[in-house]
Amino acid sequence: MSEKRTGAQILCESLIQNGVDTMFGIPGGAIMPFYHAMWEYRTDLRHILCRHEQGAGHAAEGYARSTGRIGVCIGTSGPGTTNLVTPIADAWMDSTPLLAICGQVSSAVLGKDAFQETDITGITMPITKHNYLVKNINDIAYVVKEAIHIATTGRYGPVLVDITKDALQATAVPDYSKKIFLPGYRPTITGSKKQIKAALSLMLKSKKPILMIGNGVMMSDASAEVRVFAERYKIPVITTLHGLGAFPEDHELSLGMPGMHGWVHANRAIQEADFLMNIGGRFDDRVTGKASTFAPNARIVHVDIDPSEIGKNIEVEIPIVGDARIVALSMLEEEPEEKLVAEFHKNAAEWLTYIRELQTKHQHKQQYLNRPDTSTMLPHDVFAALTKQINTRGNYRVVTDVGQHQMWAAQLLDWYKPRTHITSGGAGTMGFAVPAAMGVAVAHPEDTVWAIAGDGGFQMTNQEMIVIIQENIKNMKIAIINNGFLGMVRQWQELFEGKRYSGTPLTSPNFQKLAEAYGWTGITVESVDQIDAAIERAYAIDGPVLIDFRVEREVNVFPMVPQNKSIGEMITE
Amino acid sequence: MKIHTLVVLVQDHPGVLNRAVSMFRRRGYNIASLVVGHTETPGVSRMTIVVESDNVEQVVKQLYRLVEVLKISDVTEDPVVDREMVLVKLHVTGQHRAEIVALTEVFTAKIVDVATNTMVIEMTGGPAKVDNFIDVIRPFGIKEMMRTGRITMVRGAKGHSGAELIDQAAE
Structure with missing residues (x-):
């Protein structure tokens, strides 16, 4: 350890010591010393060369979201790092542990508008949990340690480390022993016992309770504990977009997704509930609709690891700051009076029966499939076939893009297991699916990873398909829900803007041929009767397959809550 | 809107003022006055921020999200x-x-x-x-x-030194 190393070697060793084994990136001038050093460490530190830094960033996000571990992306100074801004913003919104390593021009020319110089720490300040500009080789080792610690503790998030070229090139004897010292950063993990007791006693007084679970349950791997809690008290469970899979949808207590494209019965249950406990969700406006009208009768408990989320969008009666899993475990330790629990069970059962009646009245999931005329192919036909085959075969992960297909996937596929549904929620980043699925496929070679995208989002990042070939990744499939429109915008134009289809009709290349040009197998599906065979073929081929589902063009996602309306006011057709 | 005075102790790192100000800007909070300077403890700076807000609690929570923020005191109601x-x-x-x-x-x-x-x-x-x-x-x-x-400084014994906060964190 007393031997001198270059800054770049120290960077590699620090990454390995802090548990990194895979990185997605693109080299360039300022970051070249890192790539030079990486070669020595290539058996421990796999580098996957992407085609655009945005792809590298989303791939790292997919890797992180599907594993819970840090995802690492790399870009060189200037455009290399500005291209990382979108995935960093995406990771910020969805609390994804991401480490962005950026090359920076040498410290001697910093601030002088040098070639490929961009103030990336300035640019990313509002969209990172923290960021660093490292100019001294002696700071590299502990900054990496600190950055990964910050990204993967408390409320997860992106951290950017910008390192000047001269710091990477300098040599010094590394000191890996320096301890993390962050006096201003001490996340609260354990929920207040007093608040937990108060929350439970409030819950037991209610007759129409709802448990809503979100991203925090996924991120803290709290699914099992939350399930035990829900089952013990028999509370109906609503899963937000990022909570999908954290509670099995075939469970008798599962109500599915709420919000703008959530189920009528789930939204109505929220509006009628007299108690709502939100664990690890942040009351996003896509969940609440018009915030002042959300859950008007409910007394609300909010469990979140980030105190700033509490009271931000929705006022709550009992806040509990802490990690979802630790708080769930503490709630399970409580032993309320049996009599109270029995009474609560009785009421909750009546409440659930009532919600199920609502659900029967507003059953959307199957109504399209039972239509008499199937001469046109609806997206619903594709999703019905996909969910059947995906679930039958098991070992799957699904990554969706942003738009109509994303909502259909959330609604129509069945979600059973945590970290099987990965999407861009808060930022709504089109172009997320293909590169993020690549990251998931790298992290989970045992699973079949489906990227589901629209024809619009697919074309924003499809260049990453060639990386799948270069890296010999076999376990990824792409399904394009191709309707020739930027579909969600078109839907809003149809419903709210008199069908003025401004900027939404979309011409696409022949995706099958495009896939073949990339060395993938391409399949085109144009009618309902071809769907099953296409998916079966995709599974039969040991390698990447793209299916272009050319669905009916003007189909809407329903139910829908118009923007800034109460979730009680849903359009159902 | 109510006027609040916040005393904020931060680690004296490059960019920390930028982070604080940037947070106020992007969240739409209105800074009436902001003064920053050294404290008795090397490495710890102190800001007095006068902010107009109807929800100062949220301002404080957002400030606490910054990794380098050690302590925030709303001294609006204190004798100062x-x-x-x-x-x-x-x-x-x-x-x-x-x-x-x-x-x-x-x-x-x-x-x-x-x-x-x-x-x-x-x-x-x-x-x-x-x-x-x-x-x-x-x-x-x-x-x-x-x-x-x-x-601004609170009268009497109440208040925090930078050293005390750093020591607490080290424990």
Whole structure:
């Protein structure tokens, strides 16, 4: 350890010591010393060369979201790092542990508008949990340690480390022993016992309770504990977009997704509930609709690891700051009076029966499939076939893009297991699916990873398909829900803007041929009767397959809550 | 909107002021005054931030999200010593000189520069007293003026030193 190393070697060793084994990136001038050093460490530190830094960033996000571990992306100074801004913003919104390593021009020319110089720490300040500009080789080792610690503790998030070229090139004897010292950063993990007791006693007084679970349950791997809690008290469970899979949808207590494209019965249950406990969700406006009208009768408990989320969008009666899993475990330790629990069970059962009646009245999931005329192919036909085959075969992960297909996937596929549904929620980043699925496929070679995208989002990042070939990744499939429109915008134009289809009709290349040009197998599906065979073929081929589902063009996602309306006011057709 | 005074102790790292100010800007909070300076503890800086907000709790929580923020105290309701300094350059003609000197004494201000046609006065006091002084002096003709913004300290034993916070964290 007393031997001198270059800054770049120290960077590699620090990454390995802090548990990194895979990185997605693109080299360039300022970051070249890192790539030079990486070669020595290539058996421990796999580098996957992407085609655009945005792809590298989303791939790292997919890797992180599907594993819970840090995802690492790399870009060189200037455009290399500005291209990382979108995935960093995406990771910020969805609390994804991401480490962005950026090359920076040498410290001697910093601030002088040098070639490929961009103030990336300035640019990313509002969209990172923290960021660093490292100019001294002696700071590299502990900054990496600190950055990964910050990204993967408390409320997860992106951290950017910008390192000047001269710091990477300098040599010094590394000191890996320096301890993390962050006096201003001490996340609260354990929920207040007093608040937990108060929350439970409030819950037991209610007759129409709802448990809503979100991203925090996924991120803290709290699914099992939350399930035990829900089952013990028999509370109906609503899963937000990022909570999908954290509670099995075939469970008798599962109500599915709420919000703008959530189920009528789930939204109505929220509006009628007299108690709502939100664990690890942040009351996003896509969940609440018009915030002042959300859950008007409910007394609300909010469990979140980030105190700033509490009271931000929705006022709550009992806040509990802490990690979802630790708080769930503490709630399970409580032993309320049996009599109270029995009474609560009785009421909750009546409440659930009532919600199920609502659900029967507003059953959307199957109504399209039972239509008499199937001469046109609806997206619903594709999703019905996909969910059947995906679930039958098991070992799957699904990554969706942003738009109509994303909502259909959330609604129509069945979600059973945590970290099987990965999407861009808060930022709504089109172009997320293909590169993020690549990251998931790298992290989970045992699973079949489906990227589901629209024809619009697919074309924003499809260049990453060639990386799948270069890296010999076999376990990824792409399904394009191709309707020739930027579909969600078109839907809003149809419903709210008199069908003025401004900027939404979309011409696409022949995706099958495009896939073949990339060395993938391409399949085109144009009618309902071809769907099953296409998916079966995709599974039969040991390698990447793209299916272009050319669905009916003007189909809407329903139910829908118009923007800034109460979730009680849903359009159902 | 209510006016709040926040005393914020931060690690003295490059960019920490930028992070704090950037957070106020992007969340749409309105800064009335912000002063930052060194404290008794090397490596710890102190900000006095005067902010207009109906939800100061949320402002505080968002500030706490910054990794380098050690401690925030909302001292709006506390008994405090509030001080601000102002430098005023006046156009002075001979006939007013004596009157200005007298006013300066009343406000316990100091004349720190005298030239043929100008005079620079330094005055320190609570924000209201500074306002009052400026109102009184304005008719003589202000050429330039600069206020420092407010620095605040709670009276009595209450309050935090940077060293105490760093030690607590190290435990």
